[in-house]
Amino acid sequence: MRVTIREEKKADHNRVEIMTREAFWKDDKLQKDNIGATEHYLVHLLRDGFVPDKLNLVATMDNKIVGHIMLATGSYVTDGNTQTDVLCLGPLTVDPRYQRQGIGTRLIKEGIKRAQEMNYPAIMLYGHPSYYPKFGFQNAEIYDITTKEGKNFDAFMALELYKDALSDISGKFIMHSIYEEEEWLQDAILFDKQAKFRLD
Numbered sequence: 001m002r003v004t005i006r007e008e009k010k011a012d013h014n015r016v017e018i019m020t021r022e023a024f025w026k027d028d029k030l031q032k033d034n035i036g037a038t039e040h041y042l043v044h045l046l047r048d049g050f051v052p053d054k055l056n057l058v059a060t061m062d063n064k065i066v067g068h069i070m071l072a073t074g075s076y077v078t079d080g081n082t083q084t085d086v087l088c089l090g091p092l093t094v095d096p097r098y099q100r101q102g103i104g105t106r107l108i109k110e111g112i113k114r115a116q117e118m119n120y121p122a123i124m125l126y127g128h129p130s131y132y133p134k135f136g137f138q139n140a141e142i143y144d145i146t147t148k149e150g151k152n153f154d155a156f157m158a159l160e161l162y163k164d165a166l167s168d169i170s171g172k173f174i175m176h177s178i179y180e181e182e183e184w185l186q187d188a189i190l191f192d193k194q195a196k197f198r199l200d
């Protein structure tokens, strides 16, 4: 299997959104919110100035898109006095037909490498606590970083991008409000009614 990682192009947008919607779809969310996934709409929103081209990547196999990752700007850690910009990982998606073949791993490793080249100190995320530690992510609590509500839990993780990058940084992680689904849930429901999704 030959997987290539490259930057996303405009021509990839539909395919990436359809794949993201399918991979994240949950019927129980559909019953609650009248939509089974919103991550495809988040991808759509994040493209609008939140993700540098270098950090918006697709995985392809035989020219077919099988995975996608975004590392977004606009979030920071603050102790009330200083503010440190950090990247936020997600959404990360692998086509359900191609999962557990190392594609997610390839995307994360390439994303980390590029983030290091761009001199960011850290990547933060909310994700599966059993998936990300193998890439070096740890519970943010060990860096004395909490959510904006002052909480810590296993799914809230941080990765230093160089040695001791977070040793002098602590406080609250202020994730950009673009990630807050309640801000745009109704727009996502409208977006999801587009023909490209109904035909899926």
Ligand SMILES: CC(C)(COP(=O)(O)OP(=O)(O)OC[C@H]1O[C@@H](n2cnc3c(N)ncnc32)[C@H](O)[C@@H]1OP(=O)(O)O)[C@@H](O)C(=O)NCCC(=O)NCCS
Pocket (backbone or CB within 6 Å): 023, 024, 092, 093, 094, 095, 098, 099, 100, 101, 102, 103, 104, 105, 106, 126, 127, 128, 130, 131
């Ligand atoms: C999570 C995801 C990106 C992983 O991509 P992938 O290409 O399947 O992952 P890899 O092949 O690199 O790694 C596979 C390993 O990851 C772990 N893994 C995969 N999916 C997982 C999940 N949902 N929860 C926890 N661990 C998971 C397993 O340990 C697996 O190893 P195994 O096959 O030996 O059990 C993919 O399953 C996906 O798109 N899921 C739906 C969307 C999603 O949840 N995105 C991430 C949000 S945090």
